[in-house]
Amino acid sequence: MSHTAHIPSHRKPRRSAPKVTVLRAGVAGGVLSTIAVAGAAGPANAEPVTQTIEMPTLTSGLASDFAKSADATQRVANNLDLRAQESAAITKATKAAKTAHAEAERKAEAEKKKKAAAEARAKAAAEAERASRDAQRTTLAAADSGSNYSSGSSSGSSSSGSSTGTTAASAPTTSTATGSAAAVVAFVQSHVGDAYIMGSTGPNAWDCSGLVQAAYNQIGVNLPRVSQSQSTAGTQVSLSNLQPGDILYWGGAGSAYHTAIYIGDGQFVGAQNPSKGVVQASLDYDPPSGAVRVL
Template sequence: MSHTAHIRSHRKPRSRTASTIAMRAGVAGGILSTVAVAGASAAANAAEPVTQTLELPTLTADLSAQVAQSAEATQLAAANYQLQAERDAAAAAAAKEAAKDLAAAKKAEARKKAAEEARQAAAERASRDSRRTTLAAAADTGSSSFSTSASTSASTATGSAAAVIDFVRAQVGDAYVSGGTGPNSWDCSGLVQAAFRQVGIDLPRVSQDQSTAGTQVSLDNLQPGDILYWGGAGSAYHVAVYVGGGMFVGAQNPSTGVVEKPLSYDPPSGAVRVL
């Protein structure tokens, strides 16, 4: 048996009254109500979308003026481009018209030149025909002083003239080749140049220059060794050597080659003397 006596507590047991219980139940209910309201509010807030409002800058007077100036500058640039395009088109049209005018002028000049050349050729043909008729008539009658003089000259050719004549006559029968300078084919000026080179005379290469290489002489006063030319002096298109007796030797064309023919065969336009 314990020596300690059991002493009852002097504290009075708590008495839970109905009011205390009701108060505690009300507090708990209020807390639960608050939690429920808060939860419902959170759910509502989560469901609603968030809208953000942006505030645009206010269009001030300066910004408005800048916009107007930019628009005006754009319109001015467009107008300048249009004007430049119109100017370029006008310039192109003018250039095209000028080109047409130039082409027409060139054609007109070409026609004029062709007509002049045809006229000159016709005049030269008429002149040759006239001389051919005169020479033929003189040969038939035997009374031409030209023919008499030519025959005398042929019989008295000596020295350099005789050497030139001997050379060209030795080439009779050779072929005619444009640009030919021998020894078996010639063109007209190549034959004449080679003949005079035999006597130490260096003539120009082409007929145009050979027709002015010496002293101009009349066709009525020819001597053996004179250079005959056809066409104008300085613009001759053919040359040959007068060999006397009313005859000449020349490289005529591809059909005949080098031949000896009477002057009436193809009367020359003029002659020059270099011996």
């Protein structure tokens, strides 16, 4: 037996060192870092025991998720911006539409007032023309009432057949007119016996200026419609120098109230008044104020 067999050792028992865990963590690019974790117990100078643990690596898939999330956020922002722009455009268009509608209503109202004013003026002019024609008719009727317009009204013997005028029933006087004047004369003579209606222009009823205008229209000469204008439509001629086709007028030149056609031989044809109609008569029956020559 060894002499040292029962001699206790003075060396302190060896304690097991705490484990130090080394964590190997992979970073997105594959970089490794080591983390040492010491046990809670044991002296600071204990010999460390290391253990390496592999941590999961941040892969490119996670980076892709981050990118997708960023793209989604950007799309949402873009959509919000687009909606804001659309809303602003709608508001602007609505305002413009309201303004245009108000302007259209304003113009329509102005046009309506303008049309009403034009209609009122036209109505007033028509009434003035009607009043003028009524005055002419009254004057002619008054003149006719003072004369005995019939073949039996002459101062001579009834057997002589002479008269101051020719009624519509009498045979028309043969005119010496030629050319266009003859056509004018023939036209008015063909309508002797037609009715007189104020404002009428044929074919079977006339007023005085309507008959004169139609007589000239059928040879291609356009005359004014009313007596006042017809009395200045040609060259003024003396009543002692009349030719068939001349226009006779009663009243002043430019203010005449009645017109007729001279057919020659001291006779004229004219639409006299509602009671007489279209007649052929002597100048002595109703002497005109003047005459104009168109042909």
